[in-house]
Structures are given as structure tokens and as C-alpha cells.
Amino acid sequence: MNKLFTIKPGWAFGIYIVLDTICVGMGMGVPIFCILFGFPVGWYMVRMVVATTDQIRKVLRKLLPCAAATSAFTFVVMTVIWGRCIPMLFDPGMDYANFGIPMILYDPKASFIGWLVLMIVVSPFLQLLATLFGSHLTLLAWLKSKV
DSSP states (O other), X not given: OHHXXXXXXXXXXXXXXXXXHHHHHHTTTOTHHHHHHHHHHHHHHHHHHHHHOOOHHHHHHHHHHHHHHHHHHHHHHHHHHHGGGGGGGGOTTOOGGGSSSOOXXXXXXXXXXXXXXXXXXXXXXXXXXXXXXXXXXXXXXXXXXXX
């Protein structure tokens, strides 16, 4: 099991890319599974960093950049998927009501804009928060077992 946590960070990120892409596909472009995937990713990040060092300061310094990298990949994927819909905002003849997104606001165009912001910006940020939450819970458990 220890060999799983001592693989090179590049390989770990490559495996993450494949698994995150599968999560996007399972959600059919809606990254709900990517957000939930943030919890085990945070757990793994702490276990991987703790396998190389025992200093809490080094562990904490590595968590935020790693979590930001995973969230940035999801941001890029969501931009590729949903970014092609942004030019539709400038089409005066676009029928937003029949685009297939939920009408969460009163106006169909406002709902369309809200949906794009939710998919492209908010979802990767929620994944970042889930990853940080999972990593900090794991870190707390590790510190408790050390004391």
C-alpha cells in the first residue's frame, strides 16, 4: 500500500487527469462527480505528501498548489465543454428556453448566463474546496494518530 503513495507526482497527476475526465463524462458535462472526486483526491494528496515528509509546514505548503492544479484542470475541461456556448450570448435570435438547461432564474438569457458561470467558474471552485476539505480532514486524522 505504501508503494501507492510514493509514486512520482507526474504519474499521480496523469492518473488524476484520466479519472477526472471519466467523472466529467459520467456527469455528461456537469461536474458533480468531479466535485465529489475532490474528497478522495484530498485524502490521497495528504497521504502522498506525508509519505515523503513528517513536517507539518511542508505538508501544508504542498496542499494548496496541488489542489489548485487539480481544480485548474477541471476549469480547463469545463471551458472546453461549455466555452463554445459563450458566443451564443451575442446571437439575438438564440432561443435560450429550448437549449436544454434548467431555467433557474426568471429570464431565459439570465438562466443561460448563470448556468455558464456555474459550470465554468463555480464548479471548479467547489472542487477546490472539496479537495481542501478532504485533505484537511485527513491531515487532522494523521496529526491525531501522531500524538
